[in-house]
Amino acid sequence: MTYFARFYHPRLASGSRVAPPSLDLRVSPAATGRGFADGRVLLHDVTVRYGRRIALEAVSGEFAAGSLTAVVGANGAGKSTLLAAIAGVVRLAGGVVQRAARQQLAYLPQLAAIDLDYPLTVSELITLGGWREFGPFRSPGTVLRARVAEVSEMVGLAGRLGRRIGELSVGELQRALFARLILQDAAVILLDEPFAAIDAQTISVLLDWVAQWHREGRTVIAVLHDLDLVRARFPSTVVLARRCVAWGATEAALSVMAA
């Protein structure tokens, strides 16, 4: 039973598994609540609509600080929407997301969301990871520039800094975006399909980074399709089908999905 205690199943539990936040934040549904100091992410009845279509319905649960969680489900199950809701880039139709302040959050959108024709160099792309430091108006300092060179080497992109992002392979581009995440140095890291259409060698490099972030105590939440990969590397899993189907230890959660 303890095995299933971490489960959340909407049909079994009519209420919320987590205690509702003491502060009623529903007056402003789009609000992200008071920021946590650590990497905890708390969802309470999170609902997102695109027009009339409901993408995500009444999802509640908690990502513990320092947890490493996969989000799985069929296409259109609301996986990307869940990450976007946590990142605060979509408007919530209802519910509350509580998490660290934006400065402590790093979000990797799907590759398709990035315009590769844009005339930007790899170096400029990675440097954006220091946004918290320079913001929209100031220019990046010399310390940051040195960090960019260092980080690009760590992901295996040294010598590619001057290239346009459109000239990179998909794998290289994802490495560059991971370098940007590394620079962001965030407590909560959200990855939307980080390994889709990526070569095996790059995947192993990027997975090492995910493991590294986990060791460093950051909260990592990743949308994934490869269930073998999820079983091998992700301790906990959320199964979505517009609603939350299962949330807990990976094996148990995936067995609910299969049933």
Next chain:
Amino acid sequence: MMSAHALIVEPFETLAFMRAALVAFLALALTNGVIGTLLVLRRMSLDGDVLGHAVMPGAAIGFLYAGPSPAWLSLGGLASGFAVAALARLITGERARHDAGLVAFYLVALSLGVVLVAWRGSNVDVMRVLFGTVLAIDRRALVQIAVVSSVIVLVVAALYRPLAVGAFDPAFLRAVGARAPYEAVFLALVVLALVASFQAFGTLLAVGPMLLPAAAARCWGLGVAASMALATGFGLAASVAGLLLSYHGNLPSGPAIVLAAGLLFGISAAATNSWRRLAPMIGRDA
């Protein structure tokens, strides 16, 4: 045979309105280069077109109210341009974008404007609102264009990074907490630039000198700032060539300038395309 001096310099030397037009087009080439490049990079060319026509009904109402006064035409155009930009944002914010709706909208806006102007004015007034005229650029219009252009360039300079980042990775911009409505600011700048252009080019063509030089510059695969500079250069060259063409050939100036810009776009596209094919054959990087 005309000397180069008579061909190129004399028209500007002898005629005050040609000089005024030249200065106005210089300012417009600068804003259009900057705004047009951002429009092209954001893949918002169609939105630019729609906004260009959205200026029309407001300008027409300004015309009904005060006759062909530049200030009232601009004010009306500005009002309806902003209204449409806000409306478009409201609609596209709710669901995926809707090209057919945008096109339907600009046809209606254009027709409404023409009907309103023709109702009280003459055919000359209709032509003027549709295609503009260099003769409309008097001292006051010149000052107006110069001020609007300066404001636009300064605002883009100040908001350059968020505008550039929002163009290629909008989710990142929102996720790092850039809360200011940069999208809305940008649309407002587009409307401002279109209204500044509209005296000289009319509502039909105002978007031409904005998009064509920028699209031509984009062919050359430069960075954002360099693209803006090249687009400005192209815009300037097209303006001078078009003005001279219209002077010597007794042709309408707006269409002549847009044609010259179109020619530059054609040359740019053809040249960069054939270079891309040729480069591997002679062992160079494309």
